[in-house]
Amino acid sequence: MSARVDPMGSSDHLESGAALVRSSLDACIKCTICESACPFAVATPLFPGPKTVGPQAERFRSGLSSADWSVDYCSGCGICSRVCPQGVRIAEINAQARARLKERTGIPLRDQLLARPDVMGRLGQPVAPLFNRAVETPAVRTIMERTLGIHRSAAIPRVSPRTFQSWSRRHPPAPGPDRVVYFHGCSVNHFEPRLGRMVVAVLEHQGLRVDVPEQGCCGLPLQSNGNFPAARRYLTRLAHRLAAAADVSVIASSTSCGLMLKREGREILGVDDPALADVSRRTWDIFEFLRDLHERGLLRTDLQPVDLCVAYHAPCQQQNHLMGKPAIDILSLVPGLRIIELERDCCGVAGTYGLKREKHDISMSVGEDLFHDIRGLEPDAVLCDSETCRWQIAKATGYPVVHPVEILHRAYSGGGRPPRARG
Amino acid sequence: MPDALDCELLVIGGGSTGAGVAWDAALRGLQVILVDRSDLATGTTGRFHGLLHSGARYVVRDPAGARDCARENAVLRRVAAPALEDTGGLFVTTPLDDVEYSNHFLAACPAAEVPVEEIPPAEALRREPRLNPAIRRAFSVRDASVDSWKLVWACAGGARELGARILPYHPVLALLRDGSRVTGARLRDLRGDRELEVRAECVVNAGGAWGGRIAGLAGLHVGVRPGKGVMVAVNHRLAGAVVNRCHLTGDGDIVVPSHSVSIIGTTDTAVEDPDDVEPTAAEVAAMLDAGDALLPGLSRARALRVWGGARPLLPRAEGPGIDHRAISRSHSVIRHSQVDGMAGLVTIVGGKLTTFRLMAEDTVDAVCQELGTDRRCATAETPIPVDGPHGHHRLSHRAEAFEHRLERSDGTDPLVCECEMVPRSELLAAARTHPGSDLDDLRRLLRIGMGPCQGGFCTFRTAAILHEAGLLDATRAVSVLLSFVEERWKGQRSVLWGQQLRQSHLDEWIFQGSLDLEHLPETSAPQSTRAQEPLPNGRDPLGRPLGTATAQDDRIASPPGPEPEP
Structure with a gap:
């Protein structure tokens, strides 16, 4: 027997994911609010603005026939989608358009490299001291700029000689009855394992058992460099690994990679995989999770004073979670801590955008207001949830820039020496 | 005494025919004058969905017509490439359609010389993801999308190059007669505000749906029955190819990609007056609903505008009970010297845009017989000088041009019409090469105001830029601005819901709130269509009950503005 068929046809397949993103262009009434809010359109004449390359140009694209390279100057910061009063998914439309552009033109080696931080980390790790010294050597950077197109002044993180995974494999799990899965991402694994250890310590301090399954890249840098097929493979593999522990919350400390799991993978990449749908529903940004614990009265508040003045920058991708600023909500509980909220939209780096030779100056120009504010405030430290933004801000201002979880970690460890995670 | 012009052939009607x-005729060496009551291609030709038929639509019902279409399709791909977009077409059997018809359809194509290829439904869905996933069969054909304005201007421009005179905005007041011979026409020059006579050895009545009226000026009867067809444009392409239901024909069974929009058509109802083709809300709703069988969700897509056109049908038999859709779309050339004893007049009616070249060939053959001369038709081999890049038109042309300007310019050539990506330089160039154009003429040339905002953002910019460049004086700038806004408004009235309603509110705030459009200085206060013509629900565009609108406020108390120009 055949299934019942709706003769007028069902449009269910158009009401979700990537198709819905594209059809949202119909809601554009040309009001131009996105163009006024876009930090990149004012920084370069090469980017004509989110409305222009988004809902407007999309009407002139069909298949791969479009030749509009200017969409590549969209950073994907997502501010346009957030400010649109009509619900047009502008940044998402642009990301899809860029992927079609790259499908036609091919992706340069430089972008293929930048889009694979896990590969860079794995290659650099055995020779970490050499690698780190090399990327700080001006002559090497000049060569890198000429040959690869990676700007000589762009912030490149130091590779850790030991991965977070190797630490966590030897780290005995806490005995707590309640479990969480920690999605650490490439950055913690290869560049900032110390942050990962703090995240584990903070979560274990809540009495949680923290599982760190083998993982891998979420595909976000591939997505923003227009390589959708590879991004889909990476994301699907990751989702299956994270989904193995059923019904357990997945905690992300990289805010942009968490957003990939939450919605971008489905909406932009159009990944329609039950494992991803499952993981999406139980993925939390670390501070979103802690705030939820606190609202349910479960967050430990044995916080010691931290006598610091910090400036908090909510990065674009953190704001795209549409969850408010839970880092501020939680850090406000720390006695003695003075938090100044920076009210600038974007630091300009947008993942790998600011690393590229032709885009670095645009990127720095976008971030200049933020850098200026930080210099004027002279804080003890700058807090920011996104790793690439931290590196960009640190490089541009010279101030220490850390994930807000470091402050929480310090408060739990008596304000003095942080407690070491057991192991 | 009116001015007089002489020619060998006077053609009445500046549509495609x-x-x-x-x-x-110009290619055959005849001296030609072409006249139209309005601009070229503003009647039926400018008001259709832009389909260049593969012929497949007619294979079962009218194989001869189908064969004409298939042949002409191939010819036009050669001689008018830049006016066409090679979209390809699909015929699909939806669950509402009889599979038996698709068997007849497939069998009839070879006999009518219509190229067709059956493809698996899954392949059709891969090509066009918005198609009804429940389709049972799919056939690929050589349908294409045609820009009828470009095509007509190219024909007229080509004729002009060969010495023809093209006189738009010259309605015919009377046909000149010498006994039982038509010897020309008396015209009114609307823009020069004068009358003139054209004396011709032969007159072609290419009035199409209006052809009955033209013939009537000579006291002759031509039984043209205008058939009203309604079309709706939606905001973006729902399918890249022309998509058709594979059935005997019905309302809303075809969706044509045309530039940046998809156009769904159409209906077919007999009307007495070819100017009486205003779509009704019921027609629009019925057609959009029917479209869901083809492209599910179409009825919820953003409809931009709606319009009607009048087909120039010539029934073989007239009388009550005629099924209008069954009337052949083939054309008829009437030599009135043979039929009515009226020499010097040839009428061409019926047909469709796809076969316009063949219609013209048959017509000019008849003209040559009237003139007693033997000249060979050359249009099947001679490229029509269509404006545009080499090869077929592509959707991305505008975006590519925009990118090229972006690469080399320093932002001094901004987009005037953002929706259709028309830059300032193109606007000024078009206005300079078409002096006297109003905004509606420029709309057809450039597509200004045809996108989602329907002129909300570009109309006032266009008027201001043209005024600043000295191409429109203040009085005319204001009047063309007003009339353009009214025209665009008419096209939107029947589709004002959802997203387009929001758009029209924003446009209204721009025009009324920011610009106080109806109180601009030195206007002769044209009557507001908005205040006069209610929405079907008895409310004005802002949702106020009728009678409370303030659009008709006292115009004497105009706000102060710049001094009028002398």
């Missing part, structure tokens, strides 16, 4: 006749 008339322009095709002028081009054909």
